[in-house]
Amino acid sequence: MREHLVVRVIVKLLVPFVLLFGLYVQMHGDFGPGGGFQAGVIVATGFIVYALVFGVSSTLRAVPLSVLIALVSFGLILYAGVGFAALFAGGEFLNYSAFDPAHPQHGQHLGIVLIELGVGITVAAVMLTIFITFAERWHR
Amino acid sequence: MELLHDILLLLLLIAIALGMLRLRNLLAIAILGGVYSLVLAVVYVLLDAVDVAFTEAAVGAGITLTLMLAAISLTTREEKPRPPPGWATVLPLAVAVAVGAGLVYAVSGMPDFGSIDAPIHNHVAPRYIEDSPEEIGIPNMVTSVLASYRGYDTLGEVTVIFTAGASVVALLWRWTKDKT
Secondary structure, three states, X not given: OXXXXXXXXXXXXXXXXXXXXXXXXXXXXXXXXXXXXXXXXHHHHHHHHHXXXXXXXXXXXXXXXXXXXXXXXXXXXXXXXXXXXXXXOOOOOOXXXXXXXXXXXXXXXXXXXXXXXXXXXXXXXXXXXXXHHHHHHHHO | OHHHHHXXXXXXXXXXXXXXXXXXXXXXXXXXXXXXXXXXXXXHHHOOOHHHHHHHHHHHHHHHHHHHHHHHHHOOOEOXXXXXXXXXHHHHHHHHHHXXXXXXXXXXXXXXXXXXXXXXXXXXXHHHHHHHXXXXXXXXXXXXXXXXXXXXXXXXXXXXXXXXXXXXXXXXXXXXXXXX
């Protein structure tokens, strides 16, 4: 893709907006359509488009594989961790109302934002990892 | 008018599926699969299921297509020519037709589309609709159900995705590659 100037310029312009839209979907999931799954996929798509045009190695310089694999686990641990935090706060597993007994709605909101973040991180990291793993094999 | 849209979109889905059956080029089949998901997303929007439509468009049309293309790049682009149809294909066809006919017959026993007496609208749905603004307090009820009421299920789904990523890395990544 080194010779396609238009594609390279457009992708470079497009990727920040794709990532921004991913963040919007992530953070807006409790008010409109969207949430962690969709946001994770959108963020991964931004990186994949970059990898398709500029190559896997330059993408791996932005997000090293070790970081990616750590993020795969981090999202799931964050989700389960919120569940256990609710357990230790005095509620049931994943009952976010326990975070703020005086205002259960605030606790619910906090819990939902955190677990959606966990979902988004894991989904984005897994999709990107799968793509990079496939693309790396194809390169050699 | 909406009925006309529904019929047109469903006919388009059937046409895409038939096209996927006839084609031998795996690249074209993968892309048609993405188109199928996109048309299906429009159907979901017509059914007022915007969250599902969003997921179908992002996951079905976006990332699945990309991963399919990545997988095809590791194999071949053309499907092997199939043997001409014989008895080995007639029996599965008969089974498929019989099951399909049974399903069509079963649809006649289902409650009407959108009927308020349907069991699905009288189980837990009324509770979610009436109590979630009070209990959860966020405007998008779908997120309330997914993230809070059904938090266990979503945790399971994230675990499935985690397992998929871990398996792909364990199976395909070449850990002992030389640094160049």
